[in-house]
Amino acid sequence: MKRFDVMLEKDISGYEGEFSDLIHQAPAFYRLMTRLLDDKDLPKSLSPRIIAAIAYFILPEDIIPEDKFGPVGYVDDIYLCAFVANEVIEESGSSDIISRNWDGTRPVVELIKEILDREKELLGDKKERMMQYIGFDEI
Numbered sequence: 001m002k003r004f005d006v007m008l009e010k011d012i013s014g015y016e017g018e019f020s021d022l023i024h025q026a027p028a029f030y031r032l033m034t035r036l037l038d039d040k041d042l043p044k045s046l047s048p049r050i051i052a053a054i055a056y057f058i059l060p061e062d063i064i065p066e067d068k069f070g071p072v073g074y075v076d077d078i079y080l081c082a083f084v085a086n087e088v089i090e091e092s093g094s095s096d097i098i099s100r101n102w103d104g105t106r107p108v109v110e111l112i113k114e115i116l117d118r119e120k121e122l123l124g125d126k127k128e129r130m131m132q133y134i135g136f137d138e139i
Helices: 004-012 026-038 044-058 066-092 096-100 108-117 119-123 127-133
Strands: none
Touching: 004 026, 004 044, 004 066, 026 044, 026 066, 026 096, 044 066, 066 096, 066 108, 066 119, 066 127, 096 108, 108 119, 119 127
């Protein structure tokens, strides 16, 4: 079985449509979440949120499904990863843990801020529904 990030890379390969600058970072965001789980400096209270972000990436029928929207369907997955990564920064008091686990092509801290700032553009009014969908309000 192929690794999920490799399948993501294949799925978005050559995509040049809406939000392509962010969508091409999807595999790196997925790897960031999986690497954070193994990082000894991760506050343990954040593990359930990271697991939820990983699971959301894998779910075939999420709030903006890839089957229906193609690669644009990854914007909600990317947003959730950025949201969780920002919580890791806030709770740990440093961006070091995020930076050392990031292998994307753009500087991660600035990218996280950009994604969070673009919430309405990326998600419209779907953020609350997405958070409820994964039980984030309970984690």
